[in-house]
Amino acid sequence: MTEVALQAVELVRRIEGDVAHTLVNGIDLAVNRGEFVAITGPSGSGKSSLLYLLGLLDAPSEGEVMICGQPTSKLSESERADVRLTKCGFVFQFHFLLPEFTSLDNVLLPMRAAGKMGEAEMHERGLALLGSLGLAEHANKRPNQLSGGQRQRVAIARALANRPEIIVADEPTGALDTKSTEQVFSILRDIADNGQTVIVVTHDPALAARADRRIHIVDGKVAEITGRDEGRRVCEMAN
Amino acid sequence: MKLLFNIAWTHVSTRVRQTLVGMAGVAMGVGFTIMMAGLMQGSQLDFLRQLVDTMPHITIEDERRSVPTQPAEQEYGAVQMSDIANVGKRPGIKYPETVMSSLRSWIPGDVAPSAKTTAIVNHGGARIGITLTGIDPRREVQVSKLASQMREGKIDDLSRAPNGIIMGEALAEKIGVKSGDTVLLIGGQGIQLNSTVSGLYRSGLKRVDESHIYSLMGPAQVMMGQNGVVNQLRLRLNDPMLAQKVAAQVEAQTGYKSVSWQEANADLLSSFTVRDFIVLTVMGAMLLTSSFATYNIISTITHEKRQDIAIMKSLGMREYAVRRIFIIEAAIIGLVGILFGWVLGYLLCYGWSMITIFNPLTGTTVPLSIYYSAMHYVVVGGISLLCCAGAAYFPARKATCVHPVEIIRGAS
Numbered sequence: 001m002t003e004v005a006l007q008a009v010e011l012v013r014r015i016e017g018d019v020a021h022t023l024v025n026g027i028d029l030a031v032n033r034g035e036f037v038a039i040t041g042p043s044g045s046g047k048s049s050l051l052y053l054l055g056l057l058d059a060p061s062e063g064e065v066m067i068c069g070q071p072t073s074k075l076s077e078s079e080r081a082d083v084r085l086t087k088c089g090f091v092f093q094f095h096f097l098l099p100e101f102t103s104l105d106n107v108l109l110p111m112r113a114a115g116k117m118g119e120a121e122m123h124e125r126g127l128a129l130l131g132s133l134g135l136a137e138h139a140n141k142r143p144n145q146l147s148g149g150q151r152q153r154v155a156i157a158r159a160l161a162n163r164p165e166i167i168v169a170d171e172p173t174g175a176l177d178t179k180s181t182e183q184v185f186s187i188l189r190d191i192a193d194n195g196q197t198v199i200v201v202t203h204d205p206a207l208a209a210r211a212d213r214r215i216h217i218v219d220g221k222v223a224e225i226t227g228r229d230e231g232r233r234v235c236e237m238a239n
Numbered sequence: 240m241k242l243l244f245n246i247a248w249t250h251v252s253t254r255v256r257q258t259l260v261g262m263a264g265v266a267m268g269v270g271f272t273i274m275m276a277g278l279m280q281g282s283q284l285d286f287l288r289q290l291v292d293t294m295p296h297i298t299i300e301d302e303r304r305s306v307p308t309q310p311a312e313q314e315y316g317a318v319q320m321s322d323i324a325n326v327g328k329r330p331g332i333k334y335p336e337t338v339m340s341s342l343r344s345w346i347p348g349d350v351a352p353s354a355k356t357t358a359i360v361n362h363g364g365a366r367i368g369i370t371l372t373g374i375d376p377r378r379e380v381q382v383s384k385l386a387s388q389m390r391e392g393k394i395d396d397l398s399r400a401p402n403g404i405i406m407g408e409a410l411a412e413k414i415g416v417k418s419g420d421t422v423l424l425i426g427g428q429g430i431q432l433n434s435t436v437s438g439l440y441r442s443g444l445k446r447v448d449e450s451h452i453y454s455l456m457g458p459a460q461v462m463m464g465q466n467g468v469v470n471q472l473r474l475r476l477n478d479p480m481l482a483q484k485v486a487a488q489v490e491a492q493t494g495y496k497s498v499s500w501q502e503a504n505a506d507l508l509s510s511f512t513v514r515d516f517i518v519l520t521v522m523g524a525m526l527l528t529s530s531f532a533t534y535n536i537i538s539t540i541t542h543e544k545r546q547d548i549a550i551m552k553s554l555g556m557r558e559y560a561v562r563r564i565f566i567i568e569a570a571i572i573g574l575v576g577i578l579f580g581w582v583l584g585y586l587l588c589y590g591w592s593m594i595t596i597f598n599p600l601t602g603t604t605v606p607l608s609i610y611y612s613a614m615h616y617v618v619v620g621g622i623s624l625l626c627c628a629g630a631a632y633f634p635a636r637k638a639t640c641v642h643p644v645e646i647i648r649g650a651s
């Protein structure tokens with residue numbers, strides 16, 4: 001029996017006002033624990049918007065996001081922040097590392113914010129994470145002393161810091177060269193294989209092909225779902 | 240908290256120049272405010288001290304606060320009285336010695352009798368209205384500092400000359416008399432008395448010096464046309480600040496109108512209140528203005544750090560925690576600024592105290608009196624810190640309430 005890590009039910013996100021727009025228009029989706037899902041679609045189709053909703057960064061206008069079976073639509077902004085801190089890890093196209101801090105300090109940031117571990121334990125985990133992403137010798141460098149690929153890997157290490165259930169990544173390789181792209185993708189693949197759930201938005205069909213499942217979005221709706229493992233089809237999961 | 244402090248410290252320590260400007264702003268504000276407080280309270284206390292030294296702390300007079308009811312009024316409920324002198328009123332305090340000894344038994348201070356009247360002093364062509372107070376030189380020293388205010392002669396000299404009087408230097412100058420000269424005093428009922436100026440005093444309060452003349456009880460009573468009358472008791476307290484309370488008690492006990500020095504100078508003291516208010520407003524404005532540089536820095540930092548704020552919020556840090564980073568930054572700037580401000584304030588006060596000015600009240604050149612008080616430092620520092628926190632709070636709130644999605648969308 002596979003466990004559902006993340007479920008979206010009739011998710012709608014509208015922007016009101018003079019530029020009214022429906023970014024996400026009724027999406028149903030269930031993602032299993034340990035699954036690697038790629039979200040694809042044309043530019044402006046609402047991929048990022050969906051990802052922000054799934055990662056609790058944004059709140060839906062209608063519908064529900066359930067993380068590990070827990071509904072989140074009723075949570076306050078600070079409760080959502082707490083869920084993000086412990087259950088979701090974000091990677092964006094831009095690394096968003098704090099420029100004054102070293103790689104290690106950046107990785108330690110979520111752990112320190114959560115305040116669950118002792119300083120020594122956090123250090124150990126931070127170094128281990130950096131080491132596992134091939135950044136052992138870059139732990140004490142600041143972002144501007146790193147290459148683009150290295151920065152993105154530090155950002156992934158930071159996303160993993162609090163052992164989140166779910167990693168959401170929005171075009172994490174969008175600004176990287178082929179070699180770094182390859183590296184980042186195999187890291188994400190490994191993360192999923194280790195039992196964490198990964199949802200990635202990408203434009204690269206070759207990379208999407210390596211996901212367990214591909215969800216194609218057009219105009220804020222799911223247009224097509226394809227997957228290596230047909231047993232994990234969302235239509236079946238939904239029932 | 241350590242994390243927030245860490246981030247805050249990185250922000251301010253990588254902006255040395257801006258931070259120093261902010262600190263300098265706070266330091267100036269705090270320094271000058273402390274200086275103003277010291278100067279203001281110093282001069283005020285100086286003045287009050289002079290007032291308290293010169294005036295009796297409480298004056299008991301042979302009057303009632305309200306006009307006593309007339310026998311006719313008591314007899315018939317509604318009668319309108321006009322142009323009627325109080326029936327049965329004899330001037331003066333009854334049994335003054337008994338009243339005084341009863342007061343002495345409980346008041347924290349001393350009491351002396353006097354006979355007070357008004358007169359005109361006539362010398363050469365000058366005729367000036369004055370207050371003539373007949374005193375008992377032996378007991379006067381218990382209740383006033385007249386003895387120490389004598390410029391020429393001594394209080395005891397009053398009894399050495401015929402109808403001796405002591406007048407203020409200012410008045411003597413005005414009418415052109417010297418010690419030993421004779422002046423003519425004219426009383427209310429036309430009684431005239433040739434008096435010898437046997438001494439001059441200077442109290443420091445010009446209005447007193449120009450209008451108060453002292454004599455022995457006898458001559459004053461003669462001028463009033465009331466032999467042996469005592470119409471005023473003057474009290475001096477060990478703690479002048481108790482005057483209002485004691486005056487009320489004395490009035491309740493004796494039934495005579497008892498006026499504390501505060502009541503007698505209510506107009507002056509209320510002008511102090513206005514002055515205090517103005518100066519406090521200016522000081523508040525100074526502290527507020529001095530935190531503008533801090534506001535500026537925090538605004539700049541929050542603006543530059545929009546992305547950092549967004550990512551910290553998206554990682555799950557609470558909004559108030561992120562906001563606190565900037566409050567801490569302002570606190571760092573504020574605290575260091577305040578420390579320097581304290582030093583600056585002390586140095587400024589010290590500098591001022593080196594300066595001497597001509598005091599028109601006393602006619603002497605005296606150093607500026609500065610009041611040093613730890614309270615000034617604490618209060619000014621506290622207010623300044625609050626201003627800094629406020630200066631940081633508003634830009635921080637503005638920056639941290641932005642939804643991270645807006646920034647993240649904008650950046651990718």
Ligand SMILES: Nc1ncnc2c1ncn2[C@@H]1O[C@H](COP(=O)(O)OP(=O)(O)OP(=O)(O)O)[C@@H](O)[C@H]1O
Binds near residue numbers: 020021042044046049
């Ligand atoms: N604040 C907003 N107000 C109005 N429209 C918006 C706003 N934010 C996004 N949109 C619109 O919503 C649509 C979906 O945006 P979204 O960023 O989710 O697309 P996307 O699929 O991630 O595109 P891309 O592949 O280019 O990143 C776009 O057409 C965009 O113009």
Ligand SMILES: [Mg+2]
Binds near residue numbers: 047048049
């Ligand atoms: Mg996008």
